[in-house]
Structures are given as C-alpha cells and as structure tokens.
C-alpha cells in the first residue's frame with residue numbers, strides 16, 4: 001500500500017561543468033596520459049560523462065618524480081604550521097564547493113545525492129580539518145619527540161566513496177609531511193580530478209598531490225614504483241593480497257583496507273524499530289557498496305519473525321531510483337561488472353536453498369539497478385553468508401545465546417566491523433570485547449568520524465586510518 005507519493009525533487013546539475021576530456025594531474029598541472037583514454041559513465045543513465053586519461057608506467061614515473069622533488073625541496077622542509085594552513089585551506093574549499101562535489105560524485109558513482117551531500121563531502125572536509133590540526137602537533141602522535149614523514153606515498157582507492165577515500169588517504173599523508181601519488185578507481189575518477197583543481201586553487205606547491213587516473217595497470221605501476229616509500233590501498237582482498245606480495249621484501253611500508261562481512265547482532269531486548277533502522281542503514285546505505293556494511297544480520301531466534309516482518313515493511317518504503325532525486329534512498333549500482341557480481345552471488349544464494357525476498361516496485365529501464373534484497377533461512381555455510389556481495393543484499397541468520405552470537409559473528413575470514421543492538425550496556429561491552437572486528441557500533445551503524453580509527457582484522461587488512469592511530473601509517477619514529 002502506498003501511503004504517500006512524492007513529487008520528484010531533482011538536484012540541478014548546472015553547478016557542475018563536465019569536460020569532454022580529463023587529464024592527469026602531475027606536478028601541479030593537467031597533462032595527457034600515454035595510455036588510451038577510458039570513459040567514465042553515469043551508472044544511473046549509462047551516459048558517458050567524459051573521457052579520462054590513462055597513466056602509463058612513464059606517467060606514473062613522472063608523477064613519483066614530481067612527488068619526490070616536492071617532498072625534498074618544499075613540503076618536507078616546510079614549517080609544520082604552514083603545512084597545516086594549506087590543509088585548512090583545502091578543507092574550506094571543499095566546503096565552499098560542496099554542492100559541486102556532491103553532484104559530481106552522484107553523477108559519476110550513482111549514489112543518492114542526499115548521501116554525497118550529507119555524508120561523503122562533509123566527511124571529506126572534516127578529514128582535512130582534523131588533519132590540518134595535527135600538522136603542527138605531531139610530537140603528540142606517540143612516535144617520539146620529532147616523528148618524521150616517510151616520503152612519497154603511493155595510494156590506490158576504490159569506487160564506493162571516491163572523494164571520501166581520497167580524503168582518508170591524502171589528508172593524513174600531507175599532515176605528516178609526505179607527498180602523494182594517488183590513483184582513483186577507473187569508474188569514478190571525476191571528484192579526484194576536481195580535487196586536483198582545489199589543490200591548484202589552494203596554491204598547494206606543485207608535486208605535493210599528484211592524481212594519476214587509469215585502471216588496475218596504472219594502480220600496479222604506482223604500487224610497484226621503486227621510489228615510493230609507503231603504499232596505501234583500499235579495495236578488494238584479492239588485489240590487496242597481490243599488493244602485499246609485491247611490496248614484501250621491499251623497504252616500503254603498507255596499509256591495506258580490504259573487504260568485510262560484518263555481523264549486525266540484534267538481541268531480543270533491542271528496541272525493534274530502532275534496530276530495523278540500523279539494519280537498513282547498515283546494508284542499504286550506498287547500495288551496500290560499503291566494506292563495513294552490515295551484510296549479515298544475526299537475530300536472536302525469539303524475535304526473528306517479528307524483526308524480519310518489520311524489516312520487510314520498512315524496506316518496502318525505500319525509494320530506489322534517480323540518484324539526483326532528493327527523495328531517493330537507494331541509487332544505482334556503480335558498474336555493470338559489479339551488478340553482474342551481485343546477480344551471480346544472489347543466484348548462488350537461491351541455488352543453495354536460502355529464501356530470497358525483494359520489495360514490489362519498478363526499477364528504471366536504463367542504468368544498473370538492483371533491488372534491496374533479503375535472504376532468510378541462511379546458514380553459515382552458504383556463500384551469501386561468507387562472501388562479500390558489495391551490494392544491497394542482506395543475509396539473515398539466527399542465534400539463541402550470546403555465546404552463539406559471538407561465535408557466528410566471528411565465523412568469517414574478515415573482521416572489519418560489527419554492530420550490537422541491545423538495551424543492556426554490560427552486554428554491549430562484553431560482546432564488543434569478544435568480537436574480532438576493527439570497529440564495533442552499539443545501537444547504531446555506519447557512523448564515521450575522522451577522530452576514530454578505522455581498519456580491520458584478518459583478511460580485512462591491516463593498519464588503521466583516522467585518529468591518532470592513523471597518523472602512524474605516515475610517520476616514522478625519531
């Protein structure tokens with residue numbers, strides 16, 4: 001039953017100027033790349049947004065040389081307080097141009113405008129503000145009286161939070177006195193290139209930030225470059241393992257932020273409506289393209305039926321469609337490849353005997369879409385309970401006792417995040433201490449803050465981003 005029908009409320013795109021061709025950003029200037037350009041597409045409409053240069057080994061080498069020169073001559077020797085001023089300036093420019101960044105992110109990625117506007121862009125600015133404050137206080141980072149930067153950081157990021165992942169990587173690196181060569185994901189390069197314009201606008205010295213676009217080969221060239229001192233990667237566990245192998249035996253330091261299969265644990269004393277909101281936010285935020293998504297709902301057996309019924313009722317009210325519409329809750333799947341991966345895993349879930357449920361409603365004809373999906377009758381052995389789907393697909397499992405909840409939650413090769421829903425504070429503390437997950441949320445989910453370190457156990461990677469702990473990835477003790 002539809003109670004309310006909303007008129008469309010589309011955000012205007014007029015604030016964004018799309019170019020037909022985008023170059024690499026090396027040594028403070030936009031230049032062509034040696035590879036054959038790739039096209040970036042709006043996944044909600046299949047429209048080509050622009051052609052983007054592809055960096056070859058030689059382009060990456062140019063970028064690393066520029067970063068090295070800037071590190072040695074300008075950024076490394078600069079007074080820390082002055083580095084901080086640049087970071088503050090970048091943070092303010094991100095705020096000033098927030099709408100432009102939000103619209104461009106939504107066009108290139110497919111995420112709802114409400115999310116890019118209220119989450120991605122403000123959090124990216126917050127990361128620069130937070131790290132700007134650290135720039136002249138590094139002696140309090142816990143690494144001795146005068147910690148030193150590592151040098152040139154090679155950073156490779158994924159497509160799910162393009163600008164935000166850039167901020168997580170670039171802000172701490174610069175605050176600690178490093179320079180960077182960053183490779184955005186091939187399906188979402190545009191906000192990184194707009195960020196390059198912000199670097200120019202902030203008068204950041206040339207070579208401090210270099211952005212080299214391209215696909216996996218360009219990423220590999222960044223990671224394997226002999227003059228890179230530190231590698232930071234966020235993306236799939238498979239590529240993370242390749243990178244760990246290639247970095248092993250070199251002097252490079254490495255942080256990896258990989259996949260997840262988080263448990264969201266709901267006890268029978270939890271406020272059900274609040275838990276339902278948290279479960280929905282946990283798995284359908286950003287179409288489920290979230291490494292810390294609450295993709296496994298562990299619900300206490302006695303409330304299973306009630307919770308699933310409320311959940312389905314709530315999911316029935318989610319609006320799937322035009323990401324630029326301010327009413328939209330669930331946007332487009334980022335690429336046809338990702339859509340195919342989601343479909344394949346959902347097919348396997350059905351073939352293995354789990355019960356699939358999706359809400360009624362029509363999906364747009366063009367573009368990449370997948371309905372919010374719930375699997376019940378899932379067992380821990382099912383692929384949909386083990387593999388990261390990275391899409392809007394929830395697997396529901398049950399437990400009877402707290403010990404069983406902990407055992408099931410930890411029964412995963414990953415360990416990035418988890419959620420606990422209960423009225424009892426003592427239970428929150430005792431369960432959280434037993435979970436092998438880098439972040440544990442209690443009676444909430446998917447909350448992010450630059451002061452709070454984020455990272456994983458096991459195949460979710462190693463190292464932390466954010467907070468004082470995150471600075472350690474970009475400093476050496478002295």
Ligand code: NAD
Pocket residue numbers: 156157158159160183184185186214215216217218219220221223234235236237239240242243257258259260290291338341388389390
């Ligand atoms: P991916 O790991 O292939 O890509 C992430 C980034 O790494 C991109 O910029 C890509 O160009 C680059 N890259 C690819 N191969 C590389 C290599 N050999 N060396 C260096 N860089 C390389 O991820 P994907 O193919 O876009 O997605 C596959 C799966 O990964 C998803 O289904 C999801 O499960 C997972 N994923 C996780 C995250 C996360 O935040 N943890 C993000 C994206 C994808």
Ligand code: MG
Pocket residue numbers: 040041042043107108109187188189
């Ligand atoms: Mg795109």
